Amino acid sequence: MMNAAQSSALLGTRVQSTANATGTQSAPGPSNTVPCNGYPEFCNRKYSNITMITAHNSPFDIPNNVASNQEFGVLAQLNDGVRMVQGQTHIVNGVPHLCHTSCDLLDAGPLEWWLANVTEWLNANPYEVVTILIGNGDYVPVTEFTDSLQQSGIVDMAYVPPQIPMNLTSWPTLGEMIVTNQRAVIFMDYDANQTLVPYVLDEFSQMWETPFDPTDPTFPCVVQRPPNLAHNDAENRLYMINHNLNDNITLLGTLNILVPNLTNIANTNGISGFTSAGLSAQQCLGNWSRPPNFINVDYYNRGNPYNGSIFEVAAQQNGVSYDHDRCCGKSQGLTSAAMLLAPQGAFLAGIVALAMFVISS
Numbered sequence: 318m319m320n321a322a323q324s325s326a327l328l329g330t331r332v333q334s335t336a337n338a339t340g341t342q343s344a345p346g347p348s349n350t351v352p353c354n355g356y357p358e359f360c361n362r363k364y365s366n367i368t369m370i371t372a373h374n375s376p377f378d379i380p381n382n383v384a385s386n387q388e389f390g391v392l393a394q395l396n397d398g399v400r401m402v403q404g405q406t407h408i409v410n411g412v413p414h415l416c417h418t419s420c421d422l423l424d425a426g427p428l429e430w431w432l433a434n435v436t437e438w439l440n441a442n443p444y445e446v447v448t449i450l451i452g453n454g455d456y457v458p459v460t461e462f463t464d465s466l467q468q469s470g471i472v473d474m475a476y477v478p479p480q481i482p483m484n485l486t487s488w489p490t491l492g493e494m495i496v497t498n499q500r501a502v503i504f505m506d507y508d509a510n511q512t513l514v515p516y517v518l519d520e521f522s523q524m525w526e527t528p529f530d531p532t533d534p535t536f537p538c539v540v541q542r543p544p545n546l547a548h549n550d551a552e553n554r555l556y557m558i559n560h561n562l563n564d565n566i567t568l569l570g571t572l573n574i575l576v577p578n579l580t581n582i583a584n585t586n587g588i589s590g591f592t593s594a595g596l597s598a599q600q601c602l603g604n605w606s607r608p609p610n611f612i613n614v615d616y617y618n619r620g621n622p623y624n625g626s627i628f629e630v631a632a633q634q635n636g637v638s639y640d641h642d643r644c645c646g647k648s649q650g651l652t653s654a655a656m657l658l659a660p661q662g663a664f665l666a667g668i669v670a671l672a673m674f675v676i677s678s
Contacts, residue, residue: 618645
């Protein structure tokens with residue numbers, strides 16, 4: 318991997334003009350063939366101008382557990398095309414654990430273990446940018462998470478924004494994030510402190526969400542969190558639609574929790590029709606004049622008319638084509654992983670080509 322000094326030097330380079338007998342003109346910029354998050358078209362797009370699929374409660378993939386939200390683990394999720402992974406945490410003996418509502422109901426283990434898997438995947442896929450959303454279920458200070466974040470290795474690739482808060486225009490392109498190896502965007506919903514821990518971003522000062530844990534199949538595209546957000550402020554932030562339909566059930570005698578509505582899950586993740594993610598995304602586009610940045614779903618692999626249809630929904634919002642044959646749970650890695658295992662010269666050539674494209678755009 319290119320080190321920080323090499324990346325900075327490349328980003329500081331400028332394409333020079335060339336002269337001929339008839340005058341001076343700029344040399345044509347290089348064309349880019351390196352995919353960023355799977356598509357060369359994304360390399361020159363701002364992070365804030367891409368629709369990504371979110372695995373709601375990504376760590377909760379325990380078979381036959383009613384509180385689970387996913388069928389495949391985080392490595393399969395990322396291989397299939399998920400680009401935001403989200404999980405709720407609670408503190409167990411001083412250590413953040415990934416727990417659904419109650420650690421007695423579902424404890425997926427320490428946050429550090431899960432993040433270490435994301436770090437491993439990012440190291441194997443150097444042309445990918447992944448967003449991590451940590452739910453701070455106990456509302457503890459962000460410093461309670463720093464040991465887990467650092468020990469997982471994710472901090473080495475964490476994005477540190479140049480301003481607090483970021484708005485839609487201040488985000489970098491994916492290409493810039495990849496060249497500088499700041500490829501893990503870490504948000505926390507409550508009690509983040511970017512002055513104290515600059516790589517953990519305060520979610521609700523930079524992103525809003527539609528109704529959380531929805532039970533309404535019409536999925537209204539309105540701001541719920543943060544509450545009382547002015548319309549003009551919402552227009553200048555990232556936004557996530559929570560498109561995961563839920564049923565309310567009682568467990569352990571007195572514990573009321575929301576669990577995925579599996580009866581309708583294929584249609585919920587579908588491309589078109591009532592309750593579909595495709596219809597919801599289009600409604601949000603109409604309401605806000607821009608597509609959602611994140612579509613938060615349960616069991617992303619199930620869909621209509623085919624499994625993985627949720628990625629087609631994102632591709633339509635992004636104006637690109639999606640190959641649905643790659644989903645779901647089949648892939649062992651992406652092209653970029655193969656490039657990492659290729660000779661070092663070939664890998665560096667890809668980074669240099671991407672860097673030259675970035676600085677000439």
